[in-house]
Amino acid sequence: MRQVLFGLCAALIVGAAGPAMAQSVRVDRITVHSQALDGNLEGNTAERSVTVYLPPDYDSNSQKRYPVLYALHGYSINNDIWSKEIKAPETIDSAYAAGVKGMIVVLPNSQTRHNGSMYSSSATTGDFEGFIATDLVAYIDSHYRTLAQRESRGLAGHSMGGYGTVRIGMKHPEVFSALYAMSPCCLSARGAPSPEEGLKLEALKTPEEAQALGFFVRATLAVSSAWSPNPNKPPFYLDLPTKDGVAQPDVLARWAANAPLSMVHQYIPNMRRYTAIAFDVGDRDGLKTDTEALSAALTTYKVANSFELYDGDHVSGVADRFQNHVLPFFAKHLAFVPVGQ
Structure with a gap:
C-alpha cells in the first residue's frame, strides 16, 4: 500500500512539474x-x-x-x-x-x-x-x-x-x-568635468592606465570616444573636453549635438x-x-x-x-x- 501511495505521489509531482518546466x-x-x-x-x-x-x-x-x-x-x-x-x-x-x-x-x-x-x-x-x-x-x-x-x-x-x-x-x-x-x-547637453578631473584625463598616456579611473571620470573618456573622436590623436583617438584643465567649447558643442x-x-x-x-x-x-x-x-x-x-x-x-x-x-x-x- 505504501508503495502504491508513493508511486501515485511521484506521478502527481512529475505531472505537475511537466507543464511548469515546459x-x-x-x-x-x-x-x-x-x-x-x-x-x-x-x-x-x-x-x-x-x-x-x-x-x-x-x-x-x-x-x-x-x-x-x-x-x-x-x-x-x-x-x-x-x-x-x-x-x-x-x-x-x-x-x-x-x-x-x-x-x-x-x-x-x-x-x-x-x-x-x-x-x-x-x-x-x-x-x-x-x-x-x-x-x-x-x-x-x-x-x-x-x-x-x-x-x-x-x-x-x-x-x-x-x-x-x-x-x-x-x-x-x-x-x-x-x-x-x-x-x-x-x-x-553634458558639461565639462572639473579642472581636476580634466587634468587627470589629460595626463593619461595609455588606454591601460584608464582602467584605474573612477566610474564618472572613465565615463567622460567613453563619451569622448563616442562623441568627439579624432583619428589623428593616438593612442586614444579622441578630443577631450578640457585642455590644461580649461573647458573646450568646440568639443562640448560636439557633445551637445548628441543630446536627445x-x-x-x-x-x-x-x-x-x-x-x-x-x-x-x-x-x-x-x-x-x-x-x-x-x-x-x-x-x-x-x-x-x-x-x-x-x-x-x-x-x-x-x-x-x-x-x-x-x-x-x-x-x-x-x-x-x-x-x-
Missing part, C-alpha cells in the same frame, strides 16, 4: 559579427556576444514566428550583467506565466574599451548604431523565426541603454515600431511613425527632470507617448519594471502576425 524560455548565447564595428580605432571587437531568450513554445511550434524585443544595457556592464540586473530568464518566465504573449528577447553586448559605446557611431569606438539597427537585426532575422517587419520589432534599454533606445529610435523608425526608455541617461533634448526637434517626423513610445524613471533618480522634459518635448509636437514616475532611484526596481511594465508594453504594441493578415 513554460521555461530557452536561452541561447551566441556571437554576432558586426561589419559596422570592423576597423574601429579603439580596437573594440566586432565579434559581439548576444543573449537570446526564446519563448516557451519556440521549439514545439516550428511554424510559428515571433516579434522581437531588443533590450540595451547600461554603462560599465555587458549583456551577462544586464541579464542579472533584470533577473532574466526568471522575470521573462514570470511575465509569460502571467499571460504576456511570448516574444524573442535579445540582449546584445555593447561594452567598449572604456566601458560604454553610448550606442553611437564613431570612428574611434565603431558604429554601434549600425551594429544594433542593421547587423544585429539582420542576424536575428536570418537565424531565428522572427516576424521580419518593423511592426514586430521593439527597442528598449536602461540608463545608457535608454539613451541608445532614444538615439537609435530617432534615426531608425524603418526598423522599429515601439520604444521604451528606462531611466535614460545623457538626454541633455537637442536632437529631438530634427526627428519629429520619425518619432511620429512609432506605434508607442514610453518613458519611466524613479522619483529619486537624478535623471527624472531630463526624462520628463523629453516626454514633454514630444507632447509639444503632438507625438503620443507615456511618462511614468515610480517610487525608486536609478537602479531600484529595474527587474520589476522589465517584467511588469516593459514586456507587457511590447506584448500590447508589437504585431504578432504578418502585417496585412
Whole structure:
C-alpha cells in the first residue's frame, strides 16, 4: 500500500512539474559579427556576444514566428550583467506565466574599451548604431523565426541603454515600431568635468592606465570616444573636453549635438511613425527632470507617448519594471502576425 501511495505521489509531482518546466524560455548565447564595428580605432571587437531568450513554445511550434524585443544595457556592464540586473530568464518566465504573449528577447553586448559605446557611431569606438539597427537585426532575422517587419520589432534599454533606445529610435523608425526608455541617461547637453578631473584625463598616456579611473571620470573618456573622436590623436583617438584643465567649447558643442533634448526637434517626423513610445524613471533618480522634459518635448509636437514616475532611484526596481511594465508594453504594441493578415 505504501508503495502504491508513493508511486501515485511521484506521478502527481512529475505531472505537475511537466507543464511548469515546459513554460521555461530557452536561452541561447551566441556571437554576432558586426561589419559596422570592423576597423574601429579603439580596437573594440566586432565579434559581439548576444543573449537570446526564446519563448516557451519556440521549439514545439516550428511554424510559428515571433516579434522581437531588443533590450540595451547600461554603462560599465555587458549583456551577462544586464541579464542579472533584470533577473532574466526568471522575470521573462514570470511575465509569460502571467499571460504576456511570448516574444524573442535579445540582449546584445555593447561594452567598449572604456566601458560604454553610448550606442553611437564613431570612428574611434565603431558604429554601434549600425551594429544594433542593421547587423544585429539582420542576424536575428536570418537565424531565428522572427516576424521580419518593423511592426514586430521593439527597442528598449536602461540608463545608457535608454539613451541608445532614444538615439537609435530617432534615426531608425524603418526598423522599429515601439520604444521604451528606462531611466535614460545623457538626454541633455553634458558639461565639462572639473579642472581636476580634466587634468587627470589629460595626463593619461595609455588606454591601460584608464582602467584605474573612477566610474564618472572613465565615463567622460567613453563619451569622448563616442562623441568627439579624432583619428589623428593616438593612442586614444579622441578630443577631450578640457585642455590644461580649461573647458573646450568646440568639443562640448560636439557633445551637445548628441543630446536627445537637442536632437529631438530634427526627428519629429520619425518619432511620429512609432506605434508607442514610453518613458519611466524613479522619483529619486537624478535623471527624472531630463526624462520628463523629453516626454514633454514630444507632447509639444503632438507625438503620443507615456511618462511614468515610480517610487525608486536609478537602479531600484529595474527587474520589476522589465517584467511588469516593459514586456507587457511590447506584448500590447508589437504585431504578432504578418502585417496585412
